[in-house]
Amino acid sequence: MKTRTLLALLLMLSMSLVSCVKDTVDVHYTTYSDEEYQAISAVLGLPNDRVDYDVELPQHMLDLGMVPPKINNAKATLGRVLFYDNKLSRNEKINCASCHHQELAFADNKAFSEGFDGELTLRNSLALGSVANFKSSYEGSNGGGIAPPTQRQFFFWDERAHTIAEQSTMTIQDDIEMGMDLNELAGRLAQEPHYKVLFNKAYNTEAVQPEMITDALQEFINAIVSTQTRFDDGLAARKGDVGSTFSNFTQQENQGKALFIQHCSSCHGANMSISQETVANNGLDQDYTDLGVGKVTGNPTDVGKFKVPFLRNIALTAPYMHDGRFATLEEVVEHYNSGVKMHENLDHRLRAPDGNSPRRLNLSNTEKAALVAFLETLTDQELVTASRFEDPFK
Protein backbone atom coordinates (compact mmCIF):
# COMPACT_ATOMS: atom_id res chain seq x y z
CA MET A 1 0.00 0.00 0.00
CA LYS A 2 2.75 2.38 1.05
CA THR A 3 4.85 1.61 -1.98
CA ARG A 4 1.75 2.06 -4.10
CA THR A 5 1.16 5.57 -2.70
CA LEU A 6 4.80 6.40 -3.22
CA LEU A 7 4.62 5.15 -6.79
CA ALA A 8 1.46 7.15 -7.39
CA LEU A 9 3.14 10.23 -5.99
CA LEU A 10 6.17 9.68 -8.16
CA LEU A 11 3.96 9.20 -11.16
CA MET A 12 2.11 12.44 -10.45
CA LEU A 13 5.39 14.25 -9.97
CA SER A 14 6.86 13.01 -13.23
CA MET A 15 3.63 13.84 -15.06
CA SER A 16 3.71 17.39 -13.81
CA LEU A 17 7.36 17.57 -14.85
CA VAL A 18 6.44 16.37 -18.32
CA SER A 19 3.69 18.95 -18.55
CA CYS A 20 6.14 21.63 -17.50
CA VAL A 21 8.44 20.64 -20.35
CA LYS A 22 5.43 20.44 -22.63
CA ASP A 23 4.43 23.98 -21.64
CA THR A 24 7.76 25.37 -22.75
CA VAL A 25 7.40 23.48 -26.01
CA ASP A 26 3.93 24.94 -26.49
CA VAL A 27 5.04 28.56 -26.15
CA HIS A 28 7.92 27.91 -28.56
CA TYR A 29 7.47 30.08 -31.66
CA THR A 30 6.41 28.15 -34.74
CA THR A 31 5.90 29.45 -38.24
CA TYR A 32 3.10 27.14 -39.36
CA SER A 33 -0.03 25.66 -37.80
CA ASP A 34 -0.14 21.85 -37.51
CA GLU A 35 -2.25 21.62 -40.62
CA GLU A 36 -0.02 23.96 -42.59
CA TYR A 37 3.10 22.18 -41.43
CA GLN A 38 1.64 18.87 -42.55
CA ALA A 39 1.16 20.22 -46.09
CA ILE A 40 4.68 21.64 -46.07
CA SER A 41 6.31 18.54 -44.62
CA ALA A 42 4.82 16.32 -47.30
CA VAL A 43 7.43 17.64 -49.75
CA LEU A 44 9.75 20.00 -47.90
CA GLY A 45 12.28 19.49 -45.13
CA LEU A 46 11.77 23.01 -43.74
CA PRO A 47 11.83 23.35 -39.95
CA ASN A 48 8.78 24.75 -38.21
CA ASP A 49 11.06 27.09 -36.28
CA ARG A 50 11.71 30.53 -37.63
CA VAL A 51 14.42 30.58 -40.30
CA ASP A 52 16.03 33.98 -40.29
CA TYR A 53 17.20 35.41 -43.63
CA ASP A 54 18.09 38.81 -42.20
CA VAL A 55 21.20 40.40 -43.62
CA GLU A 56 23.72 42.12 -41.41
CA LEU A 57 26.52 44.07 -42.98
CA PRO A 58 29.84 44.46 -41.18
CA GLN A 59 30.83 47.95 -40.06
CA HIS A 60 33.35 48.38 -42.89
CA MET A 61 30.50 47.99 -45.39
CA LEU A 62 28.15 50.28 -43.47
CA ASP A 63 30.94 52.85 -43.46
CA LEU A 64 30.85 52.77 -47.28
CA GLY A 65 27.23 53.87 -47.15
CA MET A 66 25.83 50.43 -47.94
CA VAL A 67 22.43 49.63 -46.50
CA PRO A 68 21.46 46.03 -45.72
CA PRO A 69 18.25 44.91 -47.40
CA LYS A 70 15.23 44.32 -45.19
CA ILE A 71 14.32 40.72 -45.80
CA ASN A 72 10.82 39.35 -45.25
CA ASN A 73 11.34 35.79 -44.01
CA ALA A 74 8.10 34.39 -45.46
CA LYS A 75 8.92 35.76 -48.92
CA ALA A 76 12.52 34.58 -48.74
CA THR A 77 11.37 31.09 -47.70
CA LEU A 78 8.99 30.95 -50.64
CA GLY A 79 11.76 32.25 -52.91
CA ARG A 80 14.10 29.55 -51.66
CA VAL A 81 11.58 26.80 -52.41
CA LEU A 82 10.97 28.26 -55.88
CA PHE A 83 14.72 28.52 -56.50
CA TYR A 84 15.09 24.76 -56.03
CA ASP A 85 11.85 23.67 -57.74
CA ASN A 86 12.00 21.86 -61.10
CA LYS A 87 8.43 23.01 -61.71
CA LEU A 88 9.89 26.33 -62.84
CA SER A 89 11.13 24.73 -66.06
CA ARG A 90 8.83 23.66 -68.88
CA ASN A 91 9.59 19.94 -68.68
CA GLU A 92 10.19 20.04 -64.91
CA LYS A 93 13.79 18.90 -65.37
CA ILE A 94 15.84 21.79 -64.00
CA ASN A 95 15.65 24.57 -61.41
CA CYS A 96 17.62 27.73 -60.69
CA ALA A 97 20.16 25.79 -58.64
CA SER A 98 20.95 23.55 -61.61
CA CYS A 99 23.10 26.42 -62.88
CA HIS A 100 23.68 28.16 -59.53
CA HIS A 101 25.15 25.67 -57.03
CA GLN A 102 25.49 26.82 -53.43
CA GLU A 103 28.84 25.04 -52.95
CA LEU A 104 30.18 26.99 -55.95
CA ALA A 105 28.97 30.33 -54.58
CA PHE A 106 25.84 29.88 -56.72
CA ALA A 107 27.74 29.67 -60.01
CA ASP A 108 28.47 26.42 -61.86
CA ASN A 109 31.71 24.89 -63.09
CA LYS A 110 30.96 24.92 -66.81
CA ALA A 111 31.69 27.51 -69.48
CA PHE A 112 28.07 27.24 -70.59
CA SER A 113 25.23 25.62 -68.65
CA GLU A 114 22.60 23.17 -69.86
CA GLY A 115 19.08 24.52 -70.17
CA PHE A 116 15.87 22.54 -69.62
CA ASP A 117 16.06 20.91 -73.06
CA GLY A 118 19.80 20.23 -73.09
CA GLU A 119 20.66 23.32 -75.10
CA LEU A 120 23.60 25.37 -73.82
CA THR A 121 23.25 28.89 -72.45
CA LEU A 122 24.94 31.64 -74.45
CA ARG A 123 27.00 32.86 -71.51
CA ASN A 124 28.77 31.68 -68.37
CA SER A 125 26.59 31.41 -65.26
CA LEU A 126 27.15 34.27 -62.82
CA ALA A 127 27.80 33.71 -59.11
CA LEU A 128 24.99 34.99 -56.89
CA GLY A 129 26.67 35.45 -53.52
CA SER A 130 27.68 38.94 -54.45
CA VAL A 131 24.53 40.16 -56.10
CA ALA A 132 23.47 41.73 -52.87
CA ASN A 133 26.47 43.97 -52.94
CA PHE A 134 25.47 45.53 -56.21
CA LYS A 135 24.79 49.20 -55.98
CA SER A 136 21.38 48.68 -57.50
CA SER A 137 20.19 46.94 -54.36
CA TYR A 138 22.34 48.17 -51.61
CA GLU A 139 23.77 51.60 -51.76
CA GLY A 140 21.56 53.63 -49.54
CA SER A 141 22.37 57.16 -50.60
CA ASN A 142 18.75 58.10 -51.18
CA GLY A 143 17.33 56.17 -48.28
CA GLY A 144 15.58 53.49 -50.30
CA GLY A 145 18.65 51.39 -50.79
CA ILE A 146 18.65 52.26 -54.47
CA ALA A 147 21.58 54.16 -55.89
CA PRO A 148 21.21 57.06 -58.32
CA PRO A 149 20.89 55.84 -61.94
CA THR A 150 24.44 56.82 -62.89
CA GLN A 151 25.87 54.49 -60.25
CA ARG A 152 23.61 51.50 -60.59
CA GLN A 153 24.99 48.15 -61.56
CA PHE A 154 22.40 45.93 -63.15
CA PHE A 155 21.99 42.23 -63.81
CA PHE A 156 23.38 39.79 -66.38
CA TRP A 157 26.72 40.18 -68.18
CA ASP A 158 25.19 42.87 -70.41
CA GLU A 159 23.13 44.44 -67.59
CA ARG A 160 19.91 43.96 -69.54
CA ALA A 161 17.84 43.32 -66.40
CA HIS A 162 17.33 46.18 -63.96
CA THR A 163 15.99 44.15 -61.04
CA ILE A 164 16.24 40.53 -59.99
CA ALA A 165 12.49 40.20 -60.53
CA GLU A 166 13.07 41.26 -64.13
CA GLN A 167 16.07 38.92 -64.43
CA SER A 168 13.98 36.02 -63.05
CA THR A 169 11.15 36.72 -65.48
CA MET A 170 13.61 36.63 -68.38
CA THR A 171 15.31 33.48 -67.11
CA ILE A 172 12.11 31.51 -66.49
CA GLN A 173 10.73 32.45 -69.91
CA ASP A 174 14.03 32.07 -71.79
CA ASP A 175 13.83 29.52 -74.64
CA ILE A 176 17.12 27.92 -73.66
CA GLU A 177 17.13 28.27 -69.88
CA MET A 178 13.72 27.29 -68.46
CA GLY A 179 11.26 27.73 -71.36
CA MET A 180 8.30 28.30 -69.06
CA ASP A 181 5.51 30.87 -69.31
CA LEU A 182 5.06 32.79 -66.04
CA ASN A 183 1.25 32.71 -66.14
CA GLU A 184 1.28 29.00 -66.79
CA LEU A 185 3.75 28.59 -63.95
CA ALA A 186 1.44 30.47 -61.58
CA GLY A 187 -1.32 28.02 -62.47
CA ARG A 188 1.00 25.05 -61.99
CA LEU A 189 2.11 26.18 -58.54
CA ALA A 190 -1.40 27.13 -57.34
CA GLN A 191 -2.36 23.45 -57.39
CA GLU A 192 0.25 22.42 -54.85
CA PRO A 193 -0.90 22.33 -51.21
CA HIS A 194 2.52 23.39 -49.88
CA TYR A 195 2.54 26.43 -52.16
CA LYS A 196 -0.91 27.41 -50.90
CA VAL A 197 0.63 27.69 -47.44
CA LEU A 198 3.80 29.43 -48.59
CA PHE A 199 2.04 32.02 -50.78
CA ASN A 200 -0.47 32.65 -48.03
CA LYS A 201 2.31 33.34 -45.52
CA ALA A 202 4.15 35.63 -47.92
CA TYR A 203 1.31 37.43 -49.70
CA ASN A 204 -1.83 36.69 -47.65
CA THR A 205 -3.47 34.91 -50.56
CA GLU A 206 -3.50 31.51 -52.22
CA ALA A 207 -4.18 33.12 -55.60
CA VAL A 208 -0.72 32.86 -57.11
CA GLN A 209 0.18 35.81 -59.34
CA PRO A 210 3.25 35.80 -61.65
CA GLU A 211 4.67 38.92 -59.94
CA MET A 212 4.65 37.14 -56.58
CA ILE A 213 6.84 34.38 -58.01
CA THR A 214 9.52 36.77 -59.21
CA ASP A 215 9.21 39.01 -56.16
CA ALA A 216 9.81 36.05 -53.83
CA LEU A 217 12.80 34.90 -55.90
CA GLN A 218 14.19 38.41 -55.61
CA GLU A 219 13.75 38.34 -51.84
CA PHE A 220 15.71 35.08 -51.59
CA ILE A 221 18.51 36.24 -53.90
CA ASN A 222 18.74 39.49 -51.92
CA ALA A 223 19.26 37.44 -48.75
CA ILE A 224 22.34 35.73 -50.23
CA VAL A 225 25.06 38.12 -49.15
CA SER A 226 28.75 37.43 -48.89
CA THR A 227 30.39 39.20 -45.96
CA GLN A 228 32.47 36.55 -44.20
CA THR A 229 35.81 36.07 -45.86
CA ARG A 230 39.39 36.29 -44.58
CA PHE A 231 39.57 39.52 -46.55
CA ASP A 232 36.63 40.92 -44.53
CA ASP A 233 38.29 39.81 -41.27
CA GLY A 234 41.45 41.65 -42.26
CA LEU A 235 39.53 44.71 -43.38
CA ALA A 236 37.46 44.81 -40.18
CA ALA A 237 40.59 44.59 -38.02
CA ARG A 238 42.02 47.56 -39.92
CA LYS A 239 38.74 49.48 -39.68
CA GLY A 240 38.24 49.48 -43.45
CA ASP A 241 41.72 50.64 -44.39
CA VAL A 242 42.24 48.29 -47.33
CA GLY A 243 45.74 49.61 -48.12
CA SER A 244 47.23 48.67 -44.75
CA THR A 245 48.96 45.36 -44.09
CA PHE A 246 46.43 42.77 -42.87
CA SER A 247 47.73 40.83 -39.87
CA ASN A 248 45.66 37.74 -40.77
CA PHE A 249 47.22 37.59 -44.26
CA THR A 250 50.46 35.93 -45.27
CA GLN A 251 53.15 38.14 -46.75
CA GLN A 252 52.23 36.75 -50.19
CA GLU A 253 48.54 37.62 -49.75
CA ASN A 254 49.43 41.14 -48.63
CA GLN A 255 51.66 41.51 -51.68
CA GLY A 256 48.80 40.28 -53.89
CA LYS A 257 46.45 42.78 -52.25
CA ALA A 258 48.82 45.65 -53.02
CA LEU A 259 49.11 44.51 -56.65
CA PHE A 260 45.34 44.24 -56.90
CA ILE A 261 44.87 47.76 -55.56
CA GLN A 262 47.46 49.01 -58.04
CA HIS A 263 46.31 47.22 -61.20
CA CYS A 264 42.73 46.02 -60.73
CA SER A 265 40.83 48.08 -58.19
CA SER A 266 40.13 50.99 -60.56
CA CYS A 267 37.43 48.75 -62.07
CA HIS A 268 36.70 45.98 -59.57
CA GLY A 269 36.95 48.17 -56.45
CA ALA A 270 39.45 47.61 -53.66
CA ASN A 271 36.91 46.88 -50.93
CA MET A 272 35.14 44.05 -52.84
CA SER A 273 31.81 45.67 -52.02
CA ILE A 274 31.33 48.53 -54.44
CA SER A 275 32.91 48.22 -57.86
CA GLN A 276 34.38 51.36 -59.40
CA GLU A 277 33.09 50.66 -62.87
CA THR A 278 29.79 49.10 -63.92
CA VAL A 279 30.71 47.81 -67.39
CA ALA A 280 33.96 47.80 -69.38
CA ASN A 281 35.80 46.30 -72.32
CA ASN A 282 38.69 44.40 -70.74
CA GLY A 283 40.45 43.44 -73.94
CA LEU A 284 39.41 39.83 -74.37
CA ASP A 285 39.09 40.02 -78.18
CA GLN A 286 39.93 42.09 -81.20
CA ASP A 287 36.60 41.06 -82.69
CA TYR A 288 33.71 40.26 -80.36
CA THR A 289 31.22 37.59 -81.49
CA ASP A 290 29.13 38.38 -78.39
CA LEU A 291 28.69 42.17 -78.51
CA GLY A 292 27.74 42.39 -74.81
CA VAL A 293 26.21 45.72 -73.80
CA GLY A 294 26.55 46.82 -77.44
CA LYS A 295 23.87 44.35 -78.46
CA VAL A 296 21.45 45.72 -75.89
CA THR A 297 21.98 49.43 -76.60
CA GLY A 298 22.84 49.19 -80.31
CA ASN A 299 25.57 51.70 -79.56
CA PRO A 300 28.94 50.98 -81.27
CA THR A 301 30.83 52.43 -78.30
CA ASP A 302 29.32 49.68 -76.11
CA VAL A 303 30.55 46.76 -78.22
CA GLY A 304 32.62 44.30 -76.18
CA LYS A 305 31.63 45.87 -72.89
CA PHE A 306 30.49 43.51 -70.16
CA LYS A 307 29.59 43.82 -66.52
CA VAL A 308 32.56 44.26 -64.18
CA PRO A 309 31.79 41.27 -61.97
CA PHE A 310 32.34 41.16 -58.24
CA LEU A 311 35.26 38.98 -57.30
CA ARG A 312 33.95 37.58 -54.01
CA ASN A 313 34.20 33.78 -54.02
CA ILE A 314 36.07 33.98 -57.31
CA ALA A 315 38.20 30.92 -56.45
CA LEU A 316 34.99 28.83 -56.51
CA THR A 317 33.49 30.08 -59.76
CA ALA A 318 35.79 28.89 -62.56
CA PRO A 319 35.73 29.01 -65.54
CA TYR A 320 36.01 32.77 -65.97
CA MET A 321 34.69 35.64 -68.12
CA HIS A 322 31.32 35.90 -69.89
CA ASP A 323 32.16 32.92 -72.09
CA GLY A 324 34.12 30.90 -69.53
CA ARG A 325 37.26 31.06 -71.67
CA PHE A 326 39.75 30.91 -68.81
CA ALA A 327 39.89 27.74 -66.71
CA THR A 328 42.01 29.10 -63.87
CA LEU A 329 42.80 32.32 -62.00
CA GLU A 330 46.39 31.96 -63.25
CA GLU A 331 45.06 32.29 -66.82
CA VAL A 332 43.02 35.35 -65.83
CA VAL A 333 46.06 37.02 -64.29
CA GLU A 334 48.12 36.17 -67.39
CA HIS A 335 45.43 37.82 -69.53
CA TYR A 336 45.80 41.09 -67.64
CA ASN A 337 49.59 40.68 -67.54
CA SER A 338 50.29 40.01 -71.21
CA GLY A 339 47.12 39.09 -73.11
CA VAL A 340 44.96 42.23 -73.32
CA LYS A 341 43.97 42.87 -76.94
CA MET A 342 43.48 46.18 -78.66
CA HIS A 343 39.91 47.19 -79.48
CA GLU A 344 38.51 50.62 -80.13
CA ASN A 345 36.45 50.31 -76.95
CA LEU A 346 39.28 48.92 -74.83
CA ASP A 347 39.11 50.65 -71.46
CA HIS A 348 41.69 53.39 -70.98
CA ARG A 349 42.85 51.74 -67.76
CA LEU A 350 44.04 48.74 -69.77
CA ARG A 351 45.94 50.79 -72.33
CA ALA A 352 49.62 51.67 -72.36
CA PRO A 353 50.39 55.33 -71.62
CA ASP A 354 50.44 56.11 -75.38
CA GLY A 355 46.75 55.11 -75.46
CA ASN A 356 47.11 53.14 -78.70
CA SER A 357 48.32 49.80 -77.45
CA PRO A 358 47.27 47.45 -74.67
CA ARG A 359 48.89 47.72 -71.24
CA ARG A 360 51.51 45.12 -70.30
CA LEU A 361 52.09 44.59 -66.60
CA ASN A 362 55.31 42.54 -66.89
CA LEU A 363 54.66 40.87 -63.56
CA SER A 364 57.18 38.36 -62.19
CA ASN A 365 56.04 34.82 -61.42
CA THR A 366 56.12 35.70 -57.71
CA GLU A 367 53.81 38.65 -58.30
CA LYS A 368 51.38 36.62 -60.42
CA ALA A 369 51.23 33.94 -57.72
CA ALA A 370 50.66 36.65 -55.10
CA LEU A 371 47.68 38.06 -57.03
CA VAL A 372 46.12 34.61 -57.22
CA ALA A 373 46.79 34.00 -53.51
CA PHE A 374 45.02 37.27 -52.74
CA LEU A 375 41.97 36.36 -54.87
CA GLU A 376 41.75 33.10 -52.89
CA THR A 377 41.19 35.07 -49.65
CA LEU A 378 37.79 36.14 -50.99
CA THR A 379 36.07 32.80 -50.36
CA ASP A 380 33.13 32.83 -47.95
CA GLN A 381 32.68 29.43 -46.30
CA GLU A 382 29.57 30.53 -44.41
CA LEU A 383 27.77 31.39 -47.63
CA VAL A 384 28.53 28.11 -49.33
CA THR A 385 27.49 25.97 -46.35
CA ALA A 386 24.65 27.97 -44.72
CA SER A 387 21.59 25.76 -44.20
CA ARG A 388 19.23 28.67 -44.87
CA PHE A 389 20.28 28.63 -48.53
CA GLU A 390 20.13 24.83 -48.96
CA ASP A 391 17.79 22.81 -51.14
CA PRO A 392 14.61 22.55 -49.01
CA PHE A 393 13.10 19.62 -50.91
CA LYS A 394 13.02 16.20 -49.26
Ligand code: HEC
Ligand atom coordinates in the same frame (compact mmCIF):
# COMPACT_ATOMS: atom_id res chain seq x y z
C1 HEC B 1 20.24 26.95 -67.54
C2 HEC B 1 21.06 27.62 -66.56
C3 HEC B 1 20.44 28.67 -65.67
C4 HEC B 1 19.27 28.59 -64.95
C5 HEC B 1 18.27 27.45 -64.93
C6 HEC B 1 19.18 29.81 -64.19
N1 HEC B 1 20.25 30.60 -64.45
FE1 HEC B 1 20.64 32.40 -63.62
N2 HEC B 1 22.16 32.68 -64.92
C7 HEC B 1 22.57 31.77 -65.85
C8 HEC B 1 23.49 32.39 -66.79
C9 HEC B 1 24.19 31.70 -67.95
C10 HEC B 1 23.59 33.76 -66.39
C11 HEC B 1 24.34 34.86 -67.13
C12 HEC B 1 23.47 35.17 -68.35
C13 HEC B 1 23.80 36.45 -69.04
O1 HEC B 1 24.46 37.28 -68.45
O2 HEC B 1 23.36 36.64 -70.18
C14 HEC B 1 22.74 33.89 -65.22
C15 HEC B 1 22.58 35.07 -64.49
C16 HEC B 1 21.77 35.20 -63.36
C17 HEC B 1 21.70 36.39 -62.53
C18 HEC B 1 22.45 37.69 -62.74
C19 HEC B 1 23.58 37.85 -61.78
C20 HEC B 1 24.42 39.07 -62.05
O3 HEC B 1 25.47 39.18 -61.45
O4 HEC B 1 24.04 39.93 -62.88
C21 HEC B 1 20.81 36.11 -61.52
C22 HEC B 1 20.41 37.03 -60.38
C23 HEC B 1 20.32 34.76 -61.74
N3 HEC B 1 20.94 34.23 -62.86
C24 HEC B 1 19.36 34.14 -60.97
C25 HEC B 1 18.68 33.01 -61.39
C26 HEC B 1 17.40 32.57 -60.86
C27 HEC B 1 16.64 33.25 -59.73
C28 HEC B 1 17.04 31.46 -61.55
C29 HEC B 1 15.76 30.66 -61.46
C30 HEC B 1 14.55 31.40 -61.71
C31 HEC B 1 18.11 31.20 -62.50
N4 HEC B 1 19.06 32.16 -62.40
C32 HEC B 1 18.13 30.11 -63.36
C33 HEC B 1 22.21 30.44 -65.91
C34 HEC B 1 21.04 29.95 -65.37
Ligand code: HEC
Ligand atom coordinates in the same frame (compact mmCIF):
# COMPACT_ATOMS: atom_id res chain seq x y z
C1 HEC C 1 39.04 48.16 -67.21
C2 HEC C 1 38.42 47.56 -66.07
C3 HEC C 1 39.06 46.31 -65.50
C4 HEC C 1 40.30 46.19 -64.91
C5 HEC C 1 41.37 47.27 -64.72
C6 HEC C 1 40.41 44.82 -64.46
N1 HEC C 1 39.27 44.14 -64.77
FE1 HEC C 1 38.86 42.22 -64.33
N2 HEC C 1 37.13 42.30 -65.40
C7 HEC C 1 36.65 43.43 -66.04
C8 HEC C 1 35.51 43.06 -66.85
C9 HEC C 1 34.68 44.01 -67.70
C10 HEC C 1 35.34 41.68 -66.69
C11 HEC C 1 34.29 40.80 -67.41
C12 HEC C 1 34.72 40.69 -68.86
C13 HEC C 1 33.98 39.67 -69.69
O1 HEC C 1 33.64 38.59 -69.20
O2 HEC C 1 33.76 39.96 -70.89
C14 HEC C 1 36.37 41.24 -65.78
C15 HEC C 1 36.52 39.93 -65.33
C16 HEC C 1 37.44 39.51 -64.39
C17 HEC C 1 37.49 38.21 -63.81
C18 HEC C 1 36.53 37.05 -64.11
C19 HEC C 1 35.29 37.15 -63.27
C20 HEC C 1 34.28 36.06 -63.53
O3 HEC C 1 33.34 35.97 -62.73
O4 HEC C 1 34.39 35.32 -64.49
C21 HEC C 1 38.53 38.19 -62.92
C22 HEC C 1 38.94 37.05 -62.01
C23 HEC C 1 39.16 39.49 -62.98
N3 HEC C 1 38.46 40.27 -63.88
C24 HEC C 1 40.25 39.86 -62.24
C25 HEC C 1 40.97 41.03 -62.48
C26 HEC C 1 42.29 41.28 -61.99
C27 HEC C 1 43.09 40.32 -61.13
C28 HEC C 1 42.66 42.50 -62.47
C29 HEC C 1 43.97 43.20 -62.28
C30 HEC C 1 45.15 42.47 -62.74
C31 HEC C 1 41.55 43.03 -63.22
N4 HEC C 1 40.56 42.11 -63.23
C32 HEC C 1 41.52 44.28 -63.82
C33 HEC C 1 37.17 44.70 -65.92
C34 HEC C 1 38.42 45.01 -65.42
